[in-house]
Amino acid sequence: MNRFGMMSCEEAIGVGRRAAVVLGVLGLGLGGCSDAGGSGDQGAGMFPTTQQPTQPPNNAGAPPQGMTGDMGQMPPGNVPTAPPVTNPGDDATAGTGSMDAVDMVDMVDMVDPGPAPAGDPTGWNDPGPGPFEEVPEDQVGEVCKMDIDLLRSNFWNNGAVFRYGKLCYASGSISGPYQVFSVTKTVAGTVMGAAYWDTRENAERMLPSDPISDWGGAGSTLISEYAGMVTSGRFAYDTLGTNLARTGAPMEHSLSQGSVSGATSLAQVRDNLFDKLGVGGSWGTGSWGTGANISLEDMGRIGIALAHNGWWNGEQVIDPDWVYWMQHPHWENLNTSYGMYTWLNHRGNATGIGGTGSASGAGPSGGDPCAPAAVWQRYPHPPSDASDCNPAAGNSCEQTYDTGVFSAQGLGGQFIVGHRGLDLVMVARSYSGQGGPQGMWDSVRPAVVALDPMFMGDEAGFCEAYGNGDYAPDMIVEPVQPDMQ
Numbered sequence: 001m002n003r004f005g006m007m008s009c010e011e012a013i014g015v016g017r018r019a020a021v022v023l024g025v026l027g028l029g030l031g032g033c034s035d036a037g038g039s040g041d042q043g044a045g046m047f048p049t050t051q052q053p054t055q056p057p058n059n060a061g062a063p064p065q066g067m068t069g070d071m072g073q074m075p076p077g078n079v080p081t082a083p084p085v086t087n088p089g090d091d092a093t094a095g096t097g098s099m100d101a102v103d104m105v106d107m108v109d110m111v112d113p114g115p116a117p118a119g120d121p122t123g124w125n126d127p128g129p130g131p132f133e134e135v136p137e138d139q140v141g142e143v144c145k146m147d148i149d150l151l152r153s154n155f156w157n158n159g160a161v162f163r164y165g166k167l168c169y170a171s172g173s174i175s176g177p178y179q180v181f182s183v184t185k186t187v188a189g190t191v192m193g194a195a196y197w198d199t200r201e202n203a204e205r206m207l208p209s210d211p212i213s214d215w216g217g218a219g220s221t222l223i224s225e226y227a228g229m230v231t232s233g234r235f236a237y238d239t240l241g242t243n244l245a246r247t248g249a250p251m252e253h254s255l256s257q258g259s260v261s262g263a264t265s266l267a268q269v270r271d272n273l274f275d276k277l278g279v280g281g282s283w284g285t286g287s288w289g290t291g292a293n294i295s296l297e298d299m300g301r302i303g304i305a306l307a308h309n310g311w312w313n314g315e316q317v318i319d320p321d322w323v324y325w326m327q328h329p330h331w332e333n334l335n336t337s338y339g340m341y342t343w344l345n346h347r348g349n350a351t352g353i354g355g356t357g358s359a360s361g362a363g364p365s366g367g368d369p370c371a372p373a374a375v376w377q378r379y380p381h382p383p384s385d386a387s388d389c390n391p392a393a394g395n396s397c398e399q400t401y402d403t404g405v406f407s408a409q410g411l412g413g414q415f416i417v418g419h420r421g422l423d424l425v426m427v428a429r430s431y432s433g434q435g436g437p438q439g440m441w442d443s444v445r446p447a448v449v450a451l452d453p454m455f456m457g458d459e460a461g462f463c464e465a466y467g468n469g470d471y472a473p474d475m476i477v478e479p480v481q482p483d484m485q
Contacts, residue, residue, distance in 0.1 A: 119477040121311040124423075125165035126304055128313035129278035132167040132297060141451055144168035151447035159428040161444055162300045164474070165308075174296035177281035178429070183299065183416060184292035185244060186326075186408030187283050189227070189341025190302055191266055193310060193322035194273040195251045198259040200319065206254040208325055208340060209383045209484045215250030222383055223247050227340035228330045235335040237353045237361065241289025244341065248285065276317050277301045290411070296427045299408075299416045303425035306342075306406065307418040309479055321482035327406045328374050332386040336373075337362040344374035345405040345437070348392020360436070361409060366392055368438040370445065370463035372421060374404025382484040399469025402479055407437045415440065421472030422448065 127133075140148040144163045151161070151169050158172035180187075199205050206215050208224035215223075226243045229235055238244055248266055255264050263269045266285045273279075279301055281294030294302075305311070306326070310318030326342045329335065337343060337350035338361075346367040352359030357366075367373055375389045375397050389397035403421030408414075413432030417440055418425050426440045435442065445462075449455055454473065455462040465471035472478075 119475075121308070121316075121477050122314065123476040124308045124311055126301075126308070126312055127165065127278065129276060131278070132162075132300070134167045134170060137169075140168055145451045145453075146444070146447040147450040148447070150450055151444065154443040154446060156428060156431055156434065156440070156443060158296070158430055159426065159440070160296055160300055162304055162425045162427075164423050165304055167297075167300070170296075172429070174300075174427075177293045177295045177298070179290070180292050180294055180299070180414045181290045181410035181412060182239070183294075183408040183410035183414050184283065184287060184290050185238075185241060185341045186306075186416065187292045187294065187302065188241070188244065188248075188285075188288050189326050190306065190318060191270045191273055191283070191285070192227075192247065192251055192341070193318040193326065195255055195259075195263070195266060195269040196322045197310065197316060197319035198261050198263055198269060199254050199257070201260055202254065202258045204254075204257070206250050207484055208330070210250075212246060212250055216253040217246065217250055221246075223250060224325070224330045224340060224383055228335075228338055230331050230334060233334070235331070235338065235351045237355075239289055239353075241287070245286075245288040248288070273317060276315075277305060277312060296429055299414075299427040300425055303408075303416040303418050303427065307420045307423065307425055309477055311477075320479065324479050324482055325484075327404060328376050329384075329389075331384055332388075332390040333384070335362075336390055337367070339374065339406070343407045343409050343437075345371050345407075347373045347375075347389065347395035347397070349390045363436055363438055366395065368405070368441060368467070370467045371405045371419065371438070371441055372399065372401070372403045372467060372469040374406065375399055375402070375469070377402055377481040381481070396468075401469050401472035401475060402481070403469060403472045403475055405437065405441075409436065417441065421466065421469075421475045423474035423476070424448070 135143045137148050137152075140146055140151065143166060146161075146163065146168060148169070155161075155169065155171050158174075160170040160174050161168050196205065206223065208222070208227060210223055211220045212223055212226065213219060225231070226246045229238045229243065231243065252265055255266075255269070261269075261272055263272060270283060270285060277298075279294060279298045281292065281298045283292040283294070305318060306323055309320045310316055310323045311320075312318075326340045327344065328339050329337070329344060329346070330339065332349075335351040336346040336348065337352065337357075343361055346362070348357065348366050350357045350362035350365070350367065352362035354360060356362075358364060373389070379388050380386055391397055401421060403419075405420075406418045408416040413428060413430050413434070413436075415428045415431055415437060416425065417427070417437040419441070424444075426437075426444060428440055431440065434440075446459065449459045449462045450457050452462060452473070454471070455465075462471070
């Protein structure tokens with residue numbers, strides 16, 4: 001029998017890509033099998049090979065609810081140390097830590113930091129409609145798994161970071177509503193997602209791939225074209241929200257055919273949603289490009305709800321399919337950095353507000369390399385006929401987890417940024433000229449990596465794994481790509 005680290009290529013390939021990732025964590029090789037993990041280099045560059053994963057003290061940051069003994073769905077902080085393995089019956093390997101292929105599969109199941117494809121959403125935490133209680137600074141490390149000294153020293157003025165549904169750190173006032181400009185677009189899209197959920201029992205529901213004429217509008221333009229800012233076959237930033245607003249009437253037409261709550265208008269859906277989320281600000285349903293007046297705390301609530309697939313306070317409040325559509329590009333051949341009502345991290349071929357990949361909105365031309373890109377699980381997907389995520393040369397669509405980073409962005413530096421794989425949301429006010437979502441992540445990331453149970457301060461290793469979509473330690477429920485037929 002081959003020993004762990006001396007497996008045949010057939011055995012290693014059979015274990016699969018996730019096994020290869022974990023082998024890299026443990027510093028153990030695949031014997032150069034290029035198909036086992038896509039690298040052929042014993043997992044190097046994916047995870048650190050000299051450090052053993054350890055369990056942080058006091059189960060740092062683990063959400064308490066809904067967790068079971070399924071090692072594929074361990075709460076944050078419960079990545080166990082790999083135990084020594086001996087083979088007493090084999091003198092040549094006894095006490096050396098060698099394992100056979102069967103042992104290796106068992107070890108993969110034990111240390112894999114990611115969740116199974118399905119999970120229990122009750123493991124997510126949020127404040128419900130009540131107020132956030134900021135985590136005391138001396139408990140941020142234990143509760144939020146972030147180094148408070150690094151967080152404090154790198155943080156921006158007027159902002160907040162939330163992790164595991166808790167307010168972990170804030171700078172300036174976060175409770176007063178103010179004009180958030182184009183963050184309004186994502187607020188509107190979130191209310192639309194609540195309306196879509198409200199129509200879930202209808203015989204027919206409005207789909208983003210439907211022509212607007214199917215739902216009382218005029219013309220053959222698809223609803224996702226308006227929601228994705230596509231005009232005449234190109235991406236055109238909808239500053240005033242004129243085309244985004246065209247999606248509202250079809251949704252109300254859908255609501256008029258029946259809704260679970262009895263709501264027949266977006267205003268009623270908005271009020272119901274804001275009450276459940278505890279949002280104290282306002283958005284007039286006639287203003288889709290700008291006009292929402294909400295606080296940084298409100299922005300955090302909306303960001304957490306979107307990061308949690310629309311789950312809040314023990315119930316689904318936003319349709320998970322709609323959340324998925326918001327957080328994935330619909331027209332990869334035109335813009336890889338925009339979904340519906342929401343900006344996305346990408347791997348090139350993006351178009352920003354000004355029409356280029358490096359312009360405001362899209363961020364750097366190749367996206368943030370230390371954050372996962374928004375990539376569909378399967379291609380093609382309606383309404384796009386793209387065969388892949390349309391990456392720039394040298395980039396890949398391959399990923400283990402579907403955890404692309406999303407953001408809402410408003411004039412003058414108003415931001416909501418969601419990192420679903422880390423259960424982390426950042427918000428900022430007047431954060432102009434400081435790098436946008438990537439700049440915010442650059443400021444917070446050292447505090448996260450310092451206490452990450454797998455990487456323990458190894459920022460290069462963390463960025464390689466997390467940025468490639470191969471590390472999602474806090475994704476309790478992996479989203480399921482919806483059909484749009």
